[in-house]
Every structure is written in structure tokens, then in C-alpha cells.
Amino acid sequence: MNEPGVIAITGLRTFLGGQLAERLLRRSPSPRIVGFDRRRPPGIDPRVRFHAIDLTAADAAAELAGQLENEGVEVLVHTAFRTDPTADLALDRALETDGSLRVVDACVEARVSRLVLASSTMLYGPWPDNPNFLTEEHPLRGHPDAHAVANRIETESLINDCARRRPQLEMTVLRSCWVLGPRFDDRVSRYLSLPVVPKLLGYDPLMQFVHEDDYLNAFERATLESHPGVFNIVGRGTLPLATLLRLGGRRSIALPSRLLYRMAYYPGPRRTGDPPAAFYDYLRYLWVADGARGWDAFGEPVYSTRETWVEFMSARRSRSAG
Amino acid sequence: MSGDRREKEAADELRRVLAHLRDEIRSRFPVAAVAEPTESAVDLEGLWNSARRRLGTIGMSEHSAEVDEFGMDDEALRRVEPLLDFLAERFWRVDLRGLANLPAEGPCLLVANRAGLLPWDGLMLAHVLKRALPDRERPRFLVADSGMQWPFVHATIAQLGGVRSCVENAERLLAAGRIAIAFPEGAQGATKAWPDRYRLQSFTHDGVVRLALASGVPLIPVGIVGAEEVHPLMAKLKGPARRVGLPFVPVTPTFPLLGLLGLLPLPSKWLMWIGEPVSLDHPGADADPLAVAREEDAVRSKIAELVERALAQRESIWG
Structure with a gap:
């Protein structure tokens, strides 16, 4: 298949959706970008053909299908997911699980040929019995307390099931690990920027990050080229959390898990509707993914985990200084 | 010199966090505001330093900057x-x-x-x-x-x-x-x-x-x-083990008789x-x-x- 001429992006207001649209428009010749979100993102490139749509509405599928058909969309990138889970569990589910199914429905209806789905290696879950490197075939076990992760696992399996029944729709799932970079902002980067980073006493798991540029690059390649299947999108190399914090000159305080899980209701990544374990267990047990398949398909990442971390820390420092 | 400054910055940071915590508590529980100490009676700097020494150095503070893919250092x-x-x-x-x-x-x-x-x-x-x-x-x-x-x-x-x-x-x-x-x-x-x-x-x-x-x-x-x-294992004590989350407490000729020394x-x-x-x-x-x-x-x-x-x-x- 040649490079697609018309590309749709759902979730244009997310970091991934907005940045990917800009990246694609910078190409020459640039493809036509059709963007969807609930509200128009401020400062979006005027070349993006924007349509407001609410994926939680019951008639969203028909509406989306109509617009995809009108625009002649060939590839759809589905990024309409919460960057951070919210306390509104029902809304999160309506958007992520039900909304995704409506998107797939619309893609089938409008004969879109490829669907690129943004996912996360968090879906594998932090478990003491994880192998050191999780391949794409590893079962998605999630975390018993993390409702957003549970939603995404359900979404992925439902979408996979739909795609299996409809071979005309090509599916690419990109599971990325935690993204860091000068511009990307989520609860992970906020946690790592706390004046004193709380961590678990006695645990020091190997961590893995992907730089925002490598992350966007993988999505760009997955949008333009045909790579059916599931891919882990991660940086090369791993480092223990304590080493990372020391490298970045961060102050940290190690607390026993029971104390931290009680305290974490206060300063940490709060208001997610989940108990703190849903976040802190990801800093307790190993959940490093094997990126070989993704590197083969989308090219060698520019930044290793270590370089990603250093770049992130220096960007944070200059931001707080300026 | 710079070490001293860093210590001081850390103490300042801790003070800021504590002040923030205090404000938060006060806004949620107005009663707590009554018992407000006028001046910090605690030596925050000293407290911070000793806490950091204790918590920061248990077991794993010494790391090199590189590990291999399985975490070997x-x-x-x-x-x-x-x-x-x-x-x-x-x-x-x-x-x-x-x-x-x-x-x-x-x-x-x-x-x-x-x-x-x-x-x-x-x-x-x-x-x-x-x-x-x-x-x-x-x-x-x-x-x-x-x-x-x-x-x-x-x-x-x-x-x-x-x-x-x-x-x-x-x-x-x-x-x-x-x-x-x-x-x-x-x-x-x-x-x-x-x-x-x-x-x-x-x-x-x-x-x-x-x-x-x-x-x-x-x-x-x-x-x-x-x-x-x-560590010749003579018996497994299952009763007290459940409290500390272990499958059993091992009894060897030296442990728990000699305390932690018995773990040698x-x-x-x-x-x-x-x-x-x-x-x-x-x-x-x-x-x-x-x-x-x-x-x-x-x-x-x-x-x-x-x-x-x-x-x-x-x-x-x-x-």
C-alpha cells in the first residue's frame, strides 16, 4: 500500500494526537489530516479538518462513520484515551472502552483500511513473577486496583476480537512504556518531578522509558506504513529507580509500603479514583517490556532510557529555573 | 561548600512540603488550626539529615550508573x-x-x-x-x-x-x-x-x-x-511467620538464638x-x-x- 493520503486522528487534544497531526503535516507532500475531539484544540494547524464529536454518545459511531466516509479516510489513529485516569470511573469506561468500540464500528462502516491503536505496556502489569522482558505475547494481567488499565485491557481484547473477524481492517497496536520528554506531561513526569520523590523501601525495580520523539516517530511510521500486529514501544536499556533518581540529582525518600500507600493519598498522583497501590506497585515490581519487535519495525530509537531520563531532567531543571 | 548548600536546600524543600501539608490539614480540619505552634521548635535541618542518612542508605544506596539488562551492577x-x-x-x-x-x-x-x-x-x-x-x-x-x-x-x-x-x-x-x-x-x-x-x-x-x-x-x-x-535448617516455625509475611521462620543452630548474628x-x-x-x-x-x-x-x-x-x-x- 502506498502512503495514505487521508489520515484521521481521534483525540486531537491529547499530546499524542496533536503532536502526531503536526508531524504528519510537516511532511511533503503532507497527507490530509482529519481530527476528532470533543472540542477544538487551541492553536491547531488550520489545515487540520476538525470535527467535534463526543465518543461517549450513543450515536457517535454513525456520526463518525459518516464523516470518515465523506473525507475518504484511509487510516485512523485512535488516541482518544485519558493521559491520566480520572476519579470518574464510569466516564473513563464510557470513553475508553465503549468509545473505542464505536471508533472500530465507524472504521468498519466507512471501510477504513488501517487502525492504529495507542496502548501501554502498563497493561502487562507489575508482578513479582514477571520475566525480565515482557514480549508482546505475554498475557495482559494489569493491576487489580488500576481501573484505567483494566479498561484498556478490555478495550484491546475487544478490538482484537473485532479485527480478527474483519480481515479487511488492518490493526496495529502500539504499547508504549512510560513516556518522558521536555513537553510530555502526565502523572508519571509529575511524580518524578516532586521536590522529594517518595519510593518504596526495599524495592528498586528496573525502569524503562521512551522519549517523546521516539514515541511520536513510532506512531508516525505505524500510520504511514503497513505493520499489522502488536508492538512494544520502549527505549533501549533499563536502570534501577534509585540510580535514575541519583543521576537526576533528585532527592528521594524510601518509605515502607504500608506507610507510603497511606500517605500517598496526599501528595502523589492523586485524584485518580484508584488507591495508591495502582500507581506505586509500578515502582515496586518489574514490568519491563522487550522492544525488539518495535525497533525492527519502526527503527532504532534515538534515545536510550538513560538519555531519555537525562534529557527529561535537564528540561525540568531549565523550566523551573526560567 | 556545595554539599552544605545542598543540605540546606533539601531542608528548605522539606520545610516547604511540610508547610504545604500543614495548610492542607488546616483547610480540611479547621480545629487543628487552633493548636498552631508559633515557631518551629524542631530542628528541621537535623531531622532531615538524620532521616536521610537512615532511609537513604539502607541496603541499596550504592549504585553504579550502569546495569546490564538483568540489573547486574x-x-x-x-x-x-x-x-x-x-x-x-x-x-x-x-x-x-x-x-x-x-x-x-x-x-x-x-x-x-x-x-x-x-x-x-x-x-x-x-x-x-x-x-x-x-x-x-x-x-x-x-x-x-x-x-x-x-x-x-x-x-x-x-x-x-x-x-x-x-x-x-x-x-x-x-x-x-x-x-x-x-x-x-x-x-x-x-x-x-x-x-x-x-x-x-x-x-x-x-x-x-x-x-x-x-x-x-x-x-x-x-x-x-x-x-x-x-544455614542448617532444624525446624520451621509457621506461627510467628505469618505476622511478618514469610512462609516460615527458619530455626538454625544459631538463629534466632544469636539474633541477627545468627544469620551469618x-x-x-x-x-x-x-x-x-x-x-x-x-x-x-x-x-x-x-x-x-x-x-x-x-x-x-x-x-x-x-x-x-x-x-x-x-x-x-x-x-
């Missing part, structure tokens, strides 16, 4: 090298035999008997092999699940080259051309009581034979004698005997379970034989 290893040398040469006087049975190059799977709650045997075997074969990459030892889940222990074992025992990890090590050391008895081997010492437990289902077949690497049995006497290993005499590679007759990943079971039994009896031979060589436990 060359810097930390270099630092404990003298201790490992002391243990191998003076303390346990490890006697390594049958080195010629190891293939000169390429990956291989060493399969040994397991003993003792802490994986001293894996650590020692990897260490003496590395010293005997300085040109090769450090052999990596697999550690059963239970040992890799304890706080502190896990991070330290990973730093020193231990890898959580599972098929995926072992395959990865062998695919990278490394020597992997497996203990197929798993946790059962580590928790044998004293009367059962040197009696090989049944293999766990992870299957060393299947692994060797799938990876196409030679399987080499190893008998280890000495590790059983390091005893100076038994060690022998490690590397046997001849087992020739596997049924190559291929898709092996018949019956054939695999038969090979497993053969491997088991080979290890038992090596252990017997090593025991016969040793004059006494301490000798």
Missing part, C-alpha cells in the same frame, strides 16, 4: 569482589572440580542441587567459574521466585548477577551466549530440613531439560556440597563438581513429555551421583 560486583574472594578461598574453601567438562565456548546450562535459604550456592558457583574463566562473561544464576520477591534481597541479588528463575529469562540468557546456572529443585531445595540434606527434591515443572532442548545448548550437571551446612553463614567446606554434559537424545523444542521426564530423571540421578562423590571426598563438614 558491575560496579557493585567489583566492590564486593574481595568479600566473594574471601568467602570462596578462606571461608568455604570452595574446591571446583571437573572444569574440563565445560564446553570451551558457547552457551550452556548448568544444573545443580540447591541448598540454603539464601542463594549463596549460585553466587559462589558463578563467582568461582568467573575466576576460572576470566575471558568469558560472568555466568548468571537463576533464583527461585520466592527469593526474588523479598524486599532488599531481590535488589541485592539482581545487582550481584542473580536472575529470577523463569523460562523466558533462561532462554534469553542462553540466546545471548551466556552460561546459565539453574537449580531445578526450586524453593523446595532451599527449604529442605536438616535430615533431608543432599537428598534431591523433585524438579519443578519449569523443566530444565525442555529448556536445554528448546535452546539447543548442552546440559551439564553440577553437584554442590557444603551449602547445606551454611557457617564456615563449612565446599566442593563443586562439574559432571560430563548429558547427551540429549531427543533434540527439538517439541519433545515428547515421556522422553523429557525420563531425561529429567537421568539428570537428577547424575547430580545425585556427583553429590555422593563429592561427599565421599570431604573428610568432615568443616574439613
Whole structure:
């Protein structure tokens, strides 16, 4: 298949959706970008053909299908997911699980040929019995307390099931690990920027990050080229959390898990509707993914985990200084 | 100078966080505002410094900036090298035999008997092999699940080259051309009581034979004698263990009698005997379970034989 001429992006207001649209428009010749979100993102490139749509509405599928058909969309990138889970569990589910199914429905209806789905290696879950490197075939076990992760696992399996029944729709799932970079902002980067980073006493798991540029690059390649299947999108190399914090000159305080899980209701990544374990267990047990398949398909990442971390820390420092 | 400044900044940061916390509490519980101390009576700087010293340095503050993909830390290893040398040469006087049975190059799977709650045997075997074969990459030892889940222990074992025992990890090590050391008895081997010492437990289902077949690497049995006497397990106390979240509290001649001092290993005499590679007759990943079971039994009896031979060589436990 040649490079697609018309590309749709759902979730244009997310970091991934907005940045990917800009990246694609910078190409020459640039493809036509059709963007969807609930509200128009401020400062979006005027070349993006924007349509407001609410994926939680019951008639969203028909509406989306109509617009995809009108625009002649060939590839759809589905990024309409919460960057951070919210306390509104029902809304999160309506958007992520039900909304995704409506998107797939619309893609089938409008004969879109490829669907690129943004996912996360968090879906594998932090478990003491994880192998050191999780391949794409590893079962998605999630975390018993993390409702957003549970939603995404359900979404992925439902979408996979739909795609299996409809071979005309090509599916690419990109599971990325935690993204860091000068511009990307989520609860992970906020946690790592706390004046004193709380961590678990006695645990020091190997961590893995992907730089925002490598992350966007993988999505760009997955949008333009045909790579059916599931891919882990991660940086090369791993480092223990304590080493990372020391490298970045961060102050940290190690607390026993029971104390931290009680305290974490206060300063940490709060208001997610989940108990703190849903976040802190990801800093307790190993959940490093094997990126070989993704590197083969989308090219060698520019930044290793270590370089990603250093770049992130220096960007944070200059931001707080300026 | 800059150290002092950093300390001061840290104290300021802590003060800010505490002030923020106080405001938050006050806004939620207006009553608390009544009992407001006018001046900070606590020496925050001193408090911060002592807290940092205590919490920051337990077990794992010393890290190098690089680890390998399984978390092995060359810097930390270099630092404990003298201790490992002391243990191998003076303390346990490890006697390594049958080195010629190891293939000169390429990956291989060493399969040994397991003993003792802490994986001293894996650590020692990897260490003496590395010293005997300085040109090769450090052999990596697999550690059963239970040992890799304890706080502190896990991070330290990973730093020193231990890898959580599972098929995926072992395959990865062998695919990278490394020597992997497996203990197929798993946790059962580590928790044998004293009367059962040197009696090989049944293999766990992870299957060393299947692994060797799938990876196409030679399987080499190893008998280890000495590790059983390091922490002789006389009884398992199950009652008090539940409180601290352990499967049982071990009772050894020195623990808990001597308190933490009792956790120190005893100076038994060690022998490690590397046997001849087992020739596997049924190559291929898709092996018949019956054939695999038969090979497993053969491997088991080979290890038992090596252990017997090593025991016969040793004059006494301490000798």
C-alpha cells in the first residue's frame, strides 16, 4: 500500500494526537489530516479538518462513520484515551472502552483500511513473577486496583476480537512504556518531578522509558506504513529507580509500603479514583517490556532510557529555573 | 561548600512540603488550626539529615550508573569482589572440580542441587567459574521466585548477577551466549530440613531439560556440597511467620538464638563438581513429555551421583 493520503486522528487534544497531526503535516507532500475531539484544540494547524464529536454518545459511531466516509479516510489513529485516569470511573469506561468500540464500528462502516491503536505496556502489569522482558505475547494481567488499565485491557481484547473477524481492517497496536520528554506531561513526569520523590523501601525495580520523539516517530511510521500486529514501544536499556533518581540529582525518600500507600493519598498522583497501590506497585515490581519487535519495525530509537531520563531532567531543571 | 548548600536546600524543600501539608490539614480540619505552634521548635535541618542518612542508605544506596539488562551492577560486583574472594578461598574453601567438562565456548546450562535459604550456592558457583574463566562473561544464576520477591534481597541479588528463575529469562540468557546456572529443585531445595540434606527434591515443572532442548545448548550437571551446612535448617516455625509475611521462620543452630548474628553463614567446606554434559537424545523444542521426564530423571540421578562423590571426598563438614 502506498502512503495514505487521508489520515484521521481521534483525540486531537491529547499530546499524542496533536503532536502526531503536526508531524504528519510537516511532511511533503503532507497527507490530509482529519481530527476528532470533543472540542477544538487551541492553536491547531488550520489545515487540520476538525470535527467535534463526543465518543461517549450513543450515536457517535454513525456520526463518525459518516464523516470518515465523506473525507475518504484511509487510516485512523485512535488516541482518544485519558493521559491520566480520572476519579470518574464510569466516564473513563464510557470513553475508553465503549468509545473505542464505536471508533472500530465507524472504521468498519466507512471501510477504513488501517487502525492504529495507542496502548501501554502498563497493561502487562507489575508482578513479582514477571520475566525480565515482557514480549508482546505475554498475557495482559494489569493491576487489580488500576481501573484505567483494566479498561484498556478490555478495550484491546475487544478490538482484537473485532479485527480478527474483519480481515479487511488492518490493526496495529502500539504499547508504549512510560513516556518522558521536555513537553510530555502526565502523572508519571509529575511524580518524578516532586521536590522529594517518595519510593518504596526495599524495592528498586528496573525502569524503562521512551522519549517523546521516539514515541511520536513510532506512531508516525505505524500510520504511514503497513505493520499489522502488536508492538512494544520502549527505549533501549533499563536502570534501577534509585540510580535514575541519583543521576537526576533528585532527592528521594524510601518509605515502607504500608506507610507510603497511606500517605500517598496526599501528595502523589492523586485524584485518580484508584488507591495508591495502582500507581506505586509500578515502582515496586518489574514490568519491563522487550522492544525488539518495535525497533525492527519502526527503527532504532534515538534515545536510550538513560538519555531519555537525562534529557527529561535537564528540561525540568531549565523550566523551573526560567 | 556545595554539599552544605545542598543540605540546606533539601531542608528548605522539606520545610516547604511540610508547610504545604500543614495548610492542607488546616483547610480540611479547621480545629487543628487552633493548636498552631508559633515557631518551629524542631530542628528541621537535623531531622532531615538524620532521616536521610537512615532511609537513604539502607541496603541499596550504592549504585553504579550502569546495569546490564538483568540489573547486574558491575560496579557493585567489583566492590564486593574481595568479600566473594574471601568467602570462596578462606571461608568455604570452595574446591571446583571437573572444569574440563565445560564446553570451551558457547552457551550452556548448568544444573545443580540447591541448598540454603539464601542463594549463596549460585553466587559462589558463578563467582568461582568467573575466576576460572576470566575471558568469558560472568555466568548468571537463576533464583527461585520466592527469593526474588523479598524486599532488599531481590535488589541485592539482581545487582550481584542473580536472575529470577523463569523460562523466558533462561532462554534469553542462553540466546545471548551466556552460561546459565539453574537449580531445578526450586524453593523446595532451599527449604529442605536438616535430615533431608543432599537428598534431591523433585524438579519443578519449569523443566530444565525442555529448556536445554528448546535452546539447543548442552546440559551439564553440577553437584554442590557444603551449602547445606551454611544455614542448617532444624525446624520451621509457621506461627510467628505469618505476622511478618514469610512462609516460615527458619530455626538454625544459631538463629534466632544469636539474633541477627545468627544469620551469618557457617564456615563449612565446599566442593563443586562439574559432571560430563548429558547427551540429549531427543533434540527439538517439541519433545515428547515421556522422553523429557525420563531425561529429567537421568539428570537428577547424575547430580545425585556427583553429590555422593563429592561427599565421599570431604573428610568432615568443616574439613
